[in-house]
Amino acid sequence: MTHSPPKPPHPDTLAVHAGQSPDPATGARAVPIYQSASFVLPDTDTAAALFDMEIPGHVYSRLSNPTVAVFEERMAALEGGAAALATASGQAALVLAVLTLMGKGGHVVASASLYGGSHNLLAYTLPRLGIETTFVPARDLDAWREAIRPETRLLFGETVGNPSVDVLDVPAVAALAGEHGIALLVDATVTTPYLGRALDMGAHLVMHSATKFLSGHGTVIGGVLVDGGRFDWDASGKYPTLTEPYEGFHGMVFTEESPVNAFALRARREGLRDLGACLSPMNAFQILQGLETLPLRMPRHVATTRAVAAFLAKHPAALRVHHPDLPTHPDHELAQRLYPAGASAILSFEIAGGREAGRKFIESLSLFSHLANIGDAKSLVIHPATTTHFRMDERALAKAGIGPGTVRLSIGLEHPDDLLEDLSRALRASQK
Amino acid sequence: MRIIAQGYPAWAFTGGVAYDAALPAVLLLHGAAMDHSAWQWQSRYLAHHGYAVIAPDLPRHGRSPGTVRTSVEALADWAADLLAALGRERAFVAGHSLGSLVALELAMRHPGRVTSLVLAGTSVPMPVGDAFLAAAKDDSPAAHAMQSTWGHARLSQLAASAVPGASLLNASLRLVERAAPGVQHAGLAACNAYAPDPARFESLTTPVTVIAGRYDQMTPPRAGEALAKRIPGARFVLVHAGHSMLSEAPGEVLAAMKTAFAGAPTGA
Numbered sequence: 110m111t112h113s114p115p116k117p118p119h120p121d122t123l124a125v126h127a128g129q130s131p132d133p134a135t136g137a138r139a140v141p142i143y144q145s146a147s148f149v150l151p152d153t154d155t156a157a158a159l160f161d162m163e164i165p166g167h168v169y170s171r172l173s174n175p176t177v178a179v180f181e182e183r184m185a186a187l188e189g190g191a192a193a194l195a196t197a198s199g200q201a202a203l204v205l206a207v208l209t210l211m212g213k214g215g216h217v218v219a220s221a222s223l224y225g226g227s228h229n230l231l232a233y234t235l236p237r238l239g240i241e242t243t244f245v246p247a248r249d250l251d252a253w254r255e256a257i258r259p260e261t262r263l264l265f266g267e268t269v270g271n272p273s274v275d276v277l278d279v280p281a282v283a284a285l286a287g288e289h290g291i292a293l294l295v296d297a298t299v300t301t302p303y304l305g306r307a308l309d310m311g312a313h314l315v316m317h318s319a320t321k322f323l324s325g326h327g328t329v330i331g332g333v334l335v336d337g338g339r340f341d342w343d344a345s346g347k348y349p350t351l352t353e354p355y356e357g358f359h360g361m362v363f364t365e366e367s368p369v370n371a372f373a374l375r376a377r378r379e380g381l382r383d384l385g386a387c388l389s390p391m392n393a394f395q396i397l398q399g400l401e402t403l404p405l406r407m408p409r410h411v412a413t414t415r416a417v418a419a420f421l422a423k424h425p426a427a428l429r430v431h432h433p434d435l436p437t438h439p440d441h442e443l444a445q446r447l448y449p450a451g452a453s454a455i456l457s458f459e460i461a462g463g464r465e466a467g468r469k470f471i472e473s474l475s476l477f478s479h480l481a482n483i484g485d486a487k488s489l490v491i492h493p494a495t496t497t498h499f500r501m502d503e504r505a506l507a508k509a510g511i512g513p514g515t516v517r518l519s520i521g522l523e524h525p526d527d528l529l530e531d532l533s534r535a536l537r538a539s540q541k
Numbered sequence: 542m543r544i545i546a547q548g549y550p551a552w553a554f555t556g557g558v559a560y561d562a563a564l565p566a567v568l569l570l571h572g573a574a575m576d577h578s579a580w581q582w583q584s585r586y587l588a589h590h591g592y593a594v595i596a597p598d599l600p601r602h603g604r605s606p607g608t609v610r611t612s613v614e615a616l617a618d619w620a621a622d623l624l625a626a627l628g629r630e631r632a633f634v635a636g637h638s639l640g641s642l643v644a645l646e647l648a649m650r651h652p653g654r655v656t657s658l659v660l661a662g663t664s665v666p667m668p669v670g671d672a673f674l675a676a677a678k679d680d681s682p683a684a685h686a687m688q689s690t691w692g693h694a695r696l697s698q699l700a701a702s703a704v705p706g707a708s709l710l711n712a713s714l715r716l717v718e719r720a721a722p723g724v725q726h727a728g729l730a731a732c733n734a735y736a737p738d739p740a741r742f743e744s745l746t747t748p749v750t751v752i753a754g755r756y757d758q759m760t761p762p763r764a765g766e767a768l769a770k771r772i773p774g775a776r777f778v779l780v781h782a783g784h785s786m787l788s789e790a791p792g793e794v795l796a797a798m799k800t801a802f803a804g805a806p807t808g809a
Binding site for chain 1: 581582686696702706
């Protein structure tokens with residue numbers, strides 16, 4: 110028998126409204142910027158209860174803030190998660206996730222196709238704390254499986270890798286994670302909840318650099334970590350930080366307090382409290398301004414990206430073009446299945462003439478801005494081997510699908526014809 | 542805390558502190574397909590303010606194994622046995638939704654055991670629609686979505702959450718999704734079938750507080766108010782919430798409970 114569930118609000122509606130009521134103090138319809146470090150405690154009993162998590166509420170903006178909470182709740186709604194935590198950056202979201210789940214001796218299995226900053230953290234910084242990472246080719250499920258050790262506590266990958274634009278088979282890696290009782294964290298910065306919801310595909314945790322498409326205008330640094338609420342930490346038996354008494358909070362056992370929100374509780378009560386990488390209310394407001402138009406912007410980003418990819422695919426100076434919407438891309442079918450509305454506004458290509466041609470190309474562009482970011486309203490370009498991924502050696506670069514002539518484009522909201530003209534002119538210049 | 546009730550283990554949350562048999566007991570009963578964490582906020586507060594909190598996972602719910610009970614009466618007897626197993630002659634008792642019916646029946650079947658009764662998100666009868674029951678019988682995801690969506694104020698996700706950063710609706714959905722097969726249907730069917738003789742309400746000697754959510758889509762406030770009017774001396778409290786008032790308006794619910802418990806003799 111078919112049963113019809115109630116219809117939830119559409120993503121377009123959630124993007125504009127979720128998590129916000131008109132301000133109870135003033136009636137303000139826009140999200141007020143509560144630029145306040147602290148909040149008045151009405152009496153000592155209430156103060157004690159707030160500090161001890163006996164009643165919910167705002168105490169200090171490192172832990173929670175009304176403006177930031179709107180962003181968190183909006184992201185939880187858009188991703189279909191049980192809770193979300195805003196962070197100072199996407200990097201902070203990744204650190205928060207890792208340190209909430211493990212300590213010294215912990216192990217991560219990560220896709221080799223990662224943002225350079227994430228690679229730095231996992232390859233160089235976390236080992237100093239006794240947390241090791243094994244990097245595996247994103248597409249090689251056997252490699253994921255073989256890399257899992259008894260001390261593995263997290264599988265991690267990007268929905269669409271940056272800059273190689275390979276697509277993570279989230280359902281397959283999630284199934285592997287489930288077999289081993291390990292959580293899967295997915296960085297969905299490039300796809301956003303508009304193009305695909307990783308939690309619905311089986312991921313347990315989702316993170317974003319909100320600096321990118323969520324805010325969408327290159328004005329703000331921020332991140333967010335969403336707890337899907339489906340992972341059974343108790344059944345796994347691998348996560349004492351969530352299932353055993355925590356002396357740092359009066360012996361709280363987070364899975365007892367809330368089986369479905371245990372991760373988010375600990376991440377807030379320990380991670381935001383002690384690591385301190387919180388999002389500022391002003392930044393939350395700016396991200397929210399962008400988020401309201403995410404469902405309008407993403408189709409335009411994607412449509413123009415497809416036009417650019419098609420253009421480059423026919424251009425003799427572009428030796429190989431990497432975008433999953435192209436039938437030649439090895440992940441094309443997977444991308445069609447997971448991201449039917451488009452698999453991002455990022456693409457990369459190998460320019461004929463290698464590094465020198467790449468230099469000429471970048472320096473000949475007029476509309477594309479040469480900078481280290483993606484997901485802006487403005488189109489962007491960068492040469493990963495010498496910038497975002499410069500700390501990676503040749504082997505790691507190759508593993509991540511980055512060659513000396515790889516150029517990454519982030520397609521913005523300009524008119525497609527203007528972008529194609531700019532690219533055409535610069536490609537011509539690069540070959541002289 | 543692990544307790545043997547009716548010869549089988551049950552698990553109860555004690556609010557984040559060790560259970561203290563010397564303190565007055567508060568028994569908190571959750572609704573269909575939920576678990577102790579429905580009472581997360583009230584449990585923790587009361588446990589830190591002089592009460593011995595017992596928030597069990599009903600049989601076959603959450604961490605409690607065993608067989609799912611299919612009637613409110615059977616659950617009331619189980620709850621009475623749970624209190625007896627802890628050596629409790631009396632307790633403050635609060636129930637939400639299905640738990641409110643269990644609490645009410647417990648007070649009527651075992652009148653000496655309940656010091657003060659708080660019924661949240663309640664109505665008698667508590668009819669459940671055929672489509673909802675049919676979906677739950679099939680353990681359909683649609684039934685999970687029905688419970689979480691109708692269990693909150695309409696379009697609750699479009700408003701600020703009472704718990705910063707949390708999607709109360711999605712968290713509730715995840716909890717219902719975790720329920721073992723058949724558990725949601727058993728709970729809903731028990732609500733639907735419960736039809737006590739209203740004359741029994743007259744015999745209630747326990748102080749009663751009925752808490753209703755102004756935006757409750759499952760047990761509308763007028764139904765809660767009607768029940769309160771049929772119970773002699775019952776107090777009626779309206780809070781700004783849907784059916785999941787324990788999390789949607791945790792402070793208002795807690796305030797009503799504190800008033801209810803403060804006015805009653807000791808429950809220990």
